[in-house]
Amino acid sequence: MHLHHSDTFPDSHVHGSGTSSAAEGSGGRRRALRVGLGGPVGSGKTATVAALCRALREELSIAVVTNDIYTREDAEFLLREAVLPAERITAVRTGACPHTAIRDDISANLEAVEDLQDQLGTLDVILIESGGDNLTATFSKGLADAQIFVIDVAGGDDIPRKGGPGITSSDLLVINKTDLAPHVGADLQAMARDAEAQRGDLPTVLTAVKSPGGISPVADWIRERLAAWTAGPA
Numbered sequence: 001m002h003l004h005h006s007d008t009f010p011d012s013h014v015h016g017s018g019t020s021s022a023a024e025g026s027g028g029r030r031r032a033l034r035v036g037l038g039g040p041v042g043s044g045k046t047a048t049v050a051a052l053c054r055a056l057r058e059e060l061s062i063a064v065v066t067n068d069i070y071t072r073e074d075a076e077f078l079l080r081e082a083v084l085p086a087e088r089i090t091a092v093r094t095g096a097c098p099h100t101a102i103r104d105d106i107s108a109n110l111e112a113v114e115d116l117q118d119q120l121g122t123l124d125v126i127l128i129e130s131g132g133d134n135l136t137a138t139f140s141k142g143l144a145d146a147q148i149f150v151i152d153v154a155g156g157d158d159i160p161r162k163g164g165p166g167i168t169s170s171d172l173l174v175i176n177k178t179d180l181a182p183h184v185g186a187d188l189q190a191m192a193r194d195a196e197a198q199r200g201d202l203p204t205v206l207t208a209v210k211s212p213g214g215i216s217p218v219a220d221w222i223r224e225r226l227a228a229w230t231a232g233p234a
Contacts, residue, residue, distance in 0.1 A: 135164030
């Protein structure tokens, strides 16, 4: 399911140490940090993945797995945008509701992840994008080490207080398209307040990932998670 394209980017920096850590896989090979991205249709998941690739590709070795029900549309978008070489992007066609392939039967995604690591060698981060789903969508801990949930202001400023596992338990909540708030009558302060009430100490970012610098807080969060993952105990 790999989509071929010439490798136009320089070799990414490879981090490593001589010690065993949580990021080490079988045979002593360091396992990539797997970050799942979920959220409703149209919230900006693919745009978030694309922006993260652009922000991090010069410093980290990244690969992407996308999930669509019947097509490879999200992977094709990433290829057209040339965010990564094609050998670093692969697509899973779930054939059913997107949550089934990220939570219930994760075998297709695990196979895609393992294929990427076998073909590319040591990776720092693998981004796994779910197909558009609802507020109950979560990733199996056997697939994703950390989870980002993306919603957007155009979906309604009441979304954070509606709750659901994606809102309440994701490691990072991204409230996207804040630039549209004046046009759709969304109250950003209310969204931030409701998100805090639902999530407690878990972080929330209000941003517009397509705007200049809009992806920075999300990219910084990835860097922090990777640092903790690499330094963690075996």
